[in-house]
Amino acid sequence: MTASDRSRNFVEACIEAIGAAHVLTDAHDTAPFLTDWRKRYHGQTCAVVLPGTTEQVAKVVQLAREYRFPIVPQGGNTGHSGGATPDASGTQVVISLRRLNRIRDVDPLNNTITVEAGVILADIQARAEQEQRLFALSLAAEGSCTIGGNLSTNAGGTAVLRYGNTRELCLGLEVVTPQGEIWDGLRGLRKDNTGYDLRDLYIGAEGTLGIITAAVMKLHPAPVARVTALAALASPQAALDFLANAQQYAGPLLTGFELMSDFSLHLVTTHFPQMRYPFSKKHGQTVLLELSDSESEEHGRALFERLMEHAMKQGLVEDAVVAENLSQSRAFWNLREHIPLAQAAEGLNIKHDIAVPISRIGHFIEATDALIAQAIPGVRMVTFGHLGDGNLHYNVQAPEGVDPENFLAEFQAPVNALVYESVHAHRGSISAEHGVGQLKVAEAMHYKSPLEVRLMRALKTAFDPENLMNPAKVLPDVRAPGAPRLSS
Amino acid sequence: MTASDRSRNFVEACIEAIGAAHVLTDAHDTAPFLTDWRKRYHGQTCAVVLPGTTEQVAKVVQLAREYRFPIVPQGGNTGHSGGATPDASGTQVVISLRRLNRIRDVDPLNNTITVEAGVILADIQARAEQEQRLFALSLAAEGSCTIGGNLSTNAGGTAVLRYGNTRELCLGLEVVTPQGEIWDGLRGLRKDNTGYDLRDLYIGAEGTLGIITAAVMKLHPAPVARVTALAALASPQAALDFLANAQQYAGPLLTGFELMSDFSLHLVTTHFPQMRYPFSKKHGQTVLLELSDSESEEHGRALFERLMEHAMKQGLVEDAVVAENLSQSRAFWNLREHIPLAQAAEGLNIKHDIAVPISRIGHFIEATDALIAQAIPGVRMVTFGHLGDGNLHYNVQAPEGVDPENFLAEFQAPVNALVYESVHAHRGSISAEHGVGQLKVAEAMHYKSPLEVRLMRALKTAFDPENLMNPAKVLPDVRAPGAPRLSS
Known part of the structure; x- marks a missing residue:
């Protein structure tokens, strides 16, 4: 069978299984699925397949396995690391979960909602609200990202301080394995200690171990009121001490604690002059606090x-x-949310999504700022993010008047290396909430110990020995030259 | 080499590695390590080894592997499922983690504490208190259980409603693998998405995938006040509706919600006459609520x-x-905590540690009580537990005047089967917080799908291909007759 026969037969089998309307091969139809949200990666595909049920997902996986087409699962295609974009070979099939968009069950007394992978995050929030409940996951892409993608990347967002990452909001999963079987782990239990934690293994695995098709997610009682405040401070270290104060005063009512550097807010008020910084003079740092109150x-x-x-x-x-x-x-909140837009208006910059232990943030910023300023005189730091989680968007903007494209071409690699070395020295993470995808595979491998890479590889091999699921994401492709060896 | 040569050589090598004082072979010395807390299991051992550092644990594991002695890791030996007791063969080595009892670091601004596996739970609580922080894990055995055991069994306790199980309180681990290597995953980060979640795989694995030697645990701001209340209600269903009310009013301040049935409290006031039920008449159910306040x-x-x-x-x-x-x-709290003691005073009963979705607790109790009463007229149900987590200690006491020993001999197996079938029908867990150990292996396997058992087996094989780590716990021994096959 030639490659094109194989491809044609596979596509025909998919059409038979789920209907011609849901198997896309025309370039015009497949294009939206082949470029990532940041437009950094442009892939090719033999087909974009949109199954409508878990059983259809299983069937398509069986067919992909039979015809030997690697699978790239995709949700809302809003990822920041290229994890849902196929490679350029044209031999990978994209399985979009968008049609699995049913809310299967809401159980207010159990504080749970059971949703399919393709449900849009904002739709879950809205459904919870109807039941006087809160679905606590909240992030910029919530109008278009899907819960399957949130789970596969263990998404973070603005309420992690109180409610945790997506991982902490999930009680159970339904997963299609690389063998095309369906694992029903849709448990709605707060306590269950009857074996290995498969759930947490699939969460954050970016579709490399199986395809999440549904989940039982936690709800919380809806707060009666949300109160927001801004505080102006001199330094990140002062913000840190203030965080300890705020946690002492507000305990678990504190749901947000976002840091914004002087220059971040300067960009906002420059590019969006209708936005007003509420203080009469400049301050080194501004913190946005949010409190979710159950009283009034x-x-x-x-x-x-x-x-x-x-x-x-x-x-x-x-x-x-x-x-x-x-x-x-x-x-x-608008001030905070306009920082990414203001950065874009100012021109491309070098972005990092990093985390360090909260206690070390002040020292990390001071030390790393100094190194970068030494390497690039006049550089401007756009530092903001979820201070309460130790998670910063630590972005490096060209000196005033320098062309951003030239700046990136010259400095992206050395600045990344410098920042990641500093993160590593502070025992931090080079990808706090955006995952590894294809963007950070090499860096992730570089900073993990050989033992940890071997353990990860052992898991991949145990679950997906044929390397069918989202190959070359999270871990380097086993067949790629220079990939780590399988055993010690 | 004969078996006894092998054993002697192994013991000598251990002595050379960690010193004679820490390698126990005398029956008098080893006895306390060979019987479980409930005195249901009595094992034999070739040696009880007490390494004092992570490197020594790694060395002992390497020796056990070299001499082919399976390893049973042990913490405070307070488990309820026999997970830390060796089998009767005398060919298993017990590695006690008790001497790994250092608190390595406290970081109040990061709200973390780094502890070795052998640190007693109460010692962590006390150290946190010194820093005006709370270590939220709390359970009956806290004066003697160790954090390594808490992690390996993903212990629950009385504050899960607000703070989660041990899993949710852990940020990072240090683990000695079955190959005697040391994985340094001691991260103190709230966000890190750079690969598979090894941490959660080791948590709750009961020492079958590796030995947890240290952990970074979360601290919380210490509450200013704890307020306790009792509420009398007619039925579990009323208690459930009341829980929803309490969560709406108190939000995350609600840290405990414990159910106690009429008969549970009757046993307490009968066997401990100095304890007083504070209401003037009887009520079907009593709930103990606790609120942790950060104001006053x-x-x-x-x-x-x-x-x-x-x-x-x-x-x-x-x-x-x-x-x-x-x-x-x-x-x-004394009323609640004396229920287990009052049960013991009344005579042995048939114990279950189960969880169902919170919303189904009322229906579960009603339906299962009816089935048991039909099978055993006059039976007395001791139903109490962590209603806020859907977790009940659902215990079955002999009818008045019936000898408990005879009762157990006749009814333990059929009552277990009946309760577990009902739990399963309610999509619950047959082991909510006590783990599988050796006590519940057969039942856990029975209620899991063949696919889930295969996935668990694949993990075990990937991490411990020689089946060296705590064999026959959690999963049936691969060499045992009737064990599930490795592949589909």
């Missing part, structure tokens, strides 16, 4: 006011404002 | 009083009392 808005506001008074007396906080209403609260 | 005791008490008033108006709660001081609070 007044209670939350009073708590924040006590906290700010205490922190200002201590000299930690230089100025502070508690939002007086929803629209002011919205304006505070 | 007054705030917590006021919150509970509003909740109780609301629930009594709704007719959910029949009577309620909020503890007025620490000693009353202690008295409420």
